[in-house]
Amino acid sequence: MATPQATPEPLLRFCDSLRELKLASGTPSLGDLSRRMPGRPSVSTLSQLLAGKIRRAPRWELVRDLVDACREHAQANGITLPHDLSSSETWRRRHGDLVRALDSAAAQRSPDNLARLLRLAPDNRLLHLGDLTDSDLGVSEPIPGAGAGYIARADFDEEMRSMLSLGGPPYPYVIAYGEEGAGKTRSAVAALRNEFPSETTVLIPRGGAAVSELRSLVDSLNQSGRPAVVWLDDLTAADLEHLTLDLLEWLSGWAVTVGTIPALRCGEILGGTRSEARAVAQAALRRACLVYLPLELNDAERAEAAWHFEGGAVPQNFARVADAPEPREMLLRLNTARSTNPIGFALVHAAINCHRAGLVRGVTRDELRRLLPPHLTLLSTSPATDAEIEWGLSWAQAPAVGGRALLQPLGLTDGEARWKAAQELVGEADSGPVPDSLWLEVIGMATPQECLMIGHQAANRDVPGYSAVAFTKASEHEEHRLDALLGLGLAQTMLGSFAAAKASYQRVVESGETAKKARAAYMLGGVLEAEGDTAGAEDAWRMAAETGHEHYAPMAQAMLALMLIGLGDYTEAESLFLTVADSGHGDAAPRAWALLGTLREQLGDLKGALTSWERAAKWNHPDVMPMLEDSVAELRTRMAELAAVQSSGPGENAEVLLERGERLRKLGHETEALAAFRDAAASENPDERARALFGVAMTLMGAKRTAEACETLEAVAECGVPRWEAEALLELGSTLYEKEDWNGARRAWSRVVETSVTGEVERASVNLGLLELRVGHHDAAAAAFRRAAEAHDPNIRAQAAMNLALLGIDEGMADDAVDAWYRIAIETEDPEFLPQAAFALGGRLVARGHTAEPKRLFEKAIESGDPESEAHGTLLLGMLQEASGDVENAAAAYSRVIACGHANHSVHAHARLGRLCVDNGRMDAARYHLQRAVDAGHPDHSPHAGFLLGLVHCVNGEFDKAELVFQQVIETGNPDAARPAAYRLVYLRRGGGRTEEARHVWESLIEQGREPNVD
Structure with missing residues (x-):
């Protein structure tokens, strides 16, 4: 039987605390808690959590929402919870402690014994299938000349996978056998990956003896709840002698056991003399499901394998190429020549990099000579003489490894000899970026037709600047002009050059060619939406939809529907989703059904939503199914609850009616909810009357009947119940504020302040401050914020203090007084406003020459736990260290910000680190970081980084690269960087005698509305 799994003690204590919270908050039903939670988890999920029927730490988001729901229920019933049960910060700390406790327990599971018996992950945990590469599982390197993909062995695959798919317990015990070189391990691993999810625990014992000792660690093995895999590759007789029938039966209770063995060894064991040990090995083999893999490929397998081999040359069987050169041997020959033959090394790398950059044809002798200097520069090697080049070329094309050359001659094309890097090298050496110094050379020597592939390769390698150059040249080829313009538009979008991108897409749209027009209009809509031009985006997407293109028309209609939802046009949005859903588009249709279900649910059409989601599920789309699994179950639960409510009868008791109204409102049935509340x-x-009227108001608000809702909120206030009066007036003020009825909102919130309901009084005070600030009444705003600054709620106190600091700055208040308000906001420890106040106060202190306290403030913000604040704070810390002359720590800080991948701060960090490298003479690093900042397409940081990068190129004499970057900066239209970039570009072009091109630069600047100063 399967190994029982006990819930860890820290997890039990955590679940006990959650049950205590539920009890203290008034014992709400699980259905009520679920409805109060944004994610609406199923009742069974909450039941298992509260009962401790879980095996791992729950998601923090689930715990947070559950705590909030309990707190909301307690507040609704007038229950005051203890701080340690109601505080989100306390629960966040408990959750963190739980995760650390469970991780620690996992790491301490007999680590010495586990490591002695099994291969473990670096953090001493058990391995999962997804952690392991094929080579980790014993798969050999790909056969020379073959691609990396799996070559199917139809009969073996079918039998092996059917064996592995058998359920249990008992779980299967399978061994693949065949001749040496047949590919047993590779095929068995492919079967494992096909049948088991990546989270499957994989135990790789350190020999057969280790398997027999696993029983002593039973509690440490496979706590995932699904069968583990015990992997026994290349079994020996000694290994099998430990696999007793009793041990195999124990393994079959909780694990699938899979192994491989050469056919010769298998035969020797089965046919050998019967010693006691050999008898155990023989019995272990006979107990296994043995699956044979033939050495020879049949005709069908060879036909499929032809697509995996260079030139379609498939060996009769894989064993016959066992002695052929492996890619790593060829790479070893190349890499060891770096010091002994740098010219040959550079020539081969030039050919490899040409292929990686997208120039896949053979290169001529002149082209290799053209590419040689930048590669020699990378090696810090002096320029080569003609004799050295010829000697290096001879070395590179001489047969060496298994009779194959590193640089292979292709014969004559148009009277010129051409060479190409060995295919094994191209694949093996394809890591890291193509050197920046190569792109313009390759584009320069390629034809416009060849530049189309280069443009796509540059885009795939995240260098949109060079992608744009390649596509620009490719657009000169009439046959591929539209494809090139489409690629150019995408590259320009990535660079932040939206005006140029729109122009490129517009040229395609004007061509009238349906397929290209559809794609261009679709992409154009995305650019226009990013710019905030909603009307323009709508026009573009409607144009794409009107083409009727099978791919881009549905995609455009889906984007248009999403936009219309944001604009409140639900009717047309629903119609568009139905059109997309009926299109049969493999990606857009299931997404449209899913989105249509969500829209219908929001509109209260639960049956329609369920139908839509069921239609979406039929597609079995991998991105859609995870959402549907929860949504459909929760919707069915809601519908069942709704049916129960509707069949329960109207009732006459006010409490019953209130409960009925609240449940109907949350289930989306507004008409019936209103009827219950009004009764x-x-x-x-x-x-009871106040609560009922408040329910009426909230239901009307959800139905967008704002005027009626406001009247009802006034009626609530007139009931004379302080709690409901304050809550109704607070809601009324917020509604009037959104309608910009400043006087009405002020009256409502002022009446709240006059009540004795503490929480609402505090919120109304800060709201009044924000209102007075909005209308320019600074004195009244300051008075309201001062009241709010004395609030019990730390969030309100911090918000008030922040606003008082900002008012103080506007009114010229003394620095110490302004700083004091920021310090109050920081002292609240409020997670929302603490980082903001720390950054603001730190910046003020830096401006006054302080360093120690700003450093502490930035570090405090970094430690707040907010990823945004961590990135921003680390960036500011780096800037502070840079200003203090601490270059190394500043660079380290910028590198940490870069590593976090933040859309804004990481780009800024690249730009800052690039400038820092320039200032400290690290020009190669400067070019790298500045180029990364440019390629990010950030509207502010990228243009400034581009201008500096252009200056760096000028200093290094790289004028062609400087022109490229300055042109890209101009195209961004950045108000601060475009003009100086234009001056520099004009200077370069005038200096080269290209006066007409210089004039075009001024014209492009004038088109942006920036008048140049022409001398």
């Missing part, structure tokens, strides 16, 4: 409002009990 309850007839109660003579003031509290």
Whole structure:
């Protein structure tokens, strides 16, 4: 039987605390808690969590929402929870402690014994299938000349996978056998990956003896709840002698055991003399499901394998190429020539990099000579003489490894000899970026037709600047002009050159060619939406939809539907989703059904939503299914609850009616909810009447009947119940504020302040401050914020203090007084406003020459736990260190920000680090970081980084690269960087005698509305 799994003690204690919270908050039902939670988890999920029927730490988001729901229920029922049960910060700390405790327990599971018996991950945990590469599982390097893909062995694959798919317990015990070189391990691993998810625990024992000792660590093995895999590659007789029938039966209770063995060895064991040990090995083999893999490929397998081999040359069997050169041997020959034959080394790398950059044809002798200097520069090697070049070329094309050359001659084309790097090298050496120094050379020697592939390769390698140059040249080829313009538009978009991108897409649209027009219009809509031009985006997407293109028309209609939802046009959005859903588009259709279901659910059409989601599920789309798994189950639960409510009868008791109304409102049935609340409002009990009217108001608000809702909120306030009066007036003020009815909002919130309901009074005070600030009444705003600054709620206190600091700055208040307000905001420890206040105060202190306290403030913001604040704070810390002359720590800080991948701060860090490298003479690093900042396409940081990069290129005499970067900066239209970039570009072109091209630069600047100063 399977190994029982006990819930870890820290997890039990955590679940006990959650049950205590539920009890203290008034014992809400699980259905009520689920409805109060944004993600609406299923009742079974909450039940398992609260009962401790889980095996790993729950997601923090689930815990946070559950705590919030309990707190909301307690507040609704007038229950005051203890701080240690209601505080989100306390629960966040408990959750962190739980995760650390479980991780520590996992790491401490007999680590010495586990490591002695099994291969483990670097952090001492058990390995998962997804952690392991094929080579980790014993798969040999790909056969020379073959691609990396798996070559199917139809009969073996079918039998092996069917064996592995058998359920249990008992789980299967399977051994693949065949001749040496047949590919047993590779085929068995492919079967494993086909049948088991990546999270499957994989145990790789250190020999057969280790398997027999696993019983002593039973509690440390496979706590995932699914069968583990015990992997026994290349079994020996000694290994099998430990696999007793008793041990195999124990393994079959919780694991699938899979092994491989050469056919010769298998035969020797089965046919050998019967010693006691050999008898155990023989029994272990006979117990296994043995699956044979033939050495020879059949005709069908060879036909498929032809697509995996260079030139379609498939060996009769894989064993016959066992002695052929492996890619790593060829790479070893190349790499060891770096010092002994740098010219040959550079020539081969030039050919490899040409292929990687997209120039896949053979290169001529002159082209190799042209590419040689930048490669020699990378090696810090002096320029080569003609004799050295010829000697290096002879070495590179001489047969060496298994009779194959590193640089292979292709014969004559148009009277010129051409060479190409060995295919094994191209694949093996394809790591890291193509050197920046190569791109313009390759583009320069390629034809416009060849530049189309180069443009795509540059885009794939995230260098949109060079992609744009390649596509620009490719657009000169009439046959591929439209494809090139489409690629150019995408590259320009990535660079932040939206005006240029729109122009490129517009040229394609004007061509009238349906397929290209559809794609261009679709892409154009995306650019226009990014610029905030909603009307333009709508026009572009409608144009794409009107083409009727099978791919881009549905994609455009889907984008248009999403936009219309944001604009409140639900009717047309629903119609568009139905059109897309009926299109049969493999990606857009299932997404449209899913989105249509979500829209219908929001509109209260639960049956329609369920139908839509069921239609989406039929597609079995990998990106859609995870959302549907939860949504459909939760919707069915809601519909069942709704049916129960509707069949329960109207009732006459006000409390029953209130409960009914609230449940109907949350289930989206507004009409029936209003009826229940209005019936309850007839109660003579003031509290029940106020609660009922408040329910009416909230239901009307959800139905966008704002005017009626406001009238009802006024009626709530007139009931004379302080709690409901304050809450209604607070909601009324917020509604009027959104309608920009400043006087109405002020009256409502002022009436809240006059009540005695503490929480609402505090919120109304800060709202009044924000209102007065909005209308320019700074004195009144300051008075309101001062009241709010004395609030019990740390968030309100921090928000008020932040605003008082900003008001103080506007009014010229003394620095110490302004700083004091920032310090109050920081002292609240509020996660929202602490980082903001720390950054603001730190910046002020830096401006006054301080360093120690700003450093502490930035570090405090970094430690707040907010990823945004961590990135921003580390960036500011780096800037502070840079200003203090601490170059190394500044560079380290910028590198940490870069590593976090933040859309804004990481680009800024690249730009800052690039400038820092320039200032400290690290020009290669400067070019790298500045280029990364440019390629990011950030509207502010990229143009400034580009201008500096252009200056660096000028200093190094790389004028062609400087022109490219300055042109890209101009195209961004950045108001601060475009003009100086234009001056520099004009200077370069005038200096080269290209006066007409210089004039075009001024014209492009004038088109952006920036008048140049022409001398």
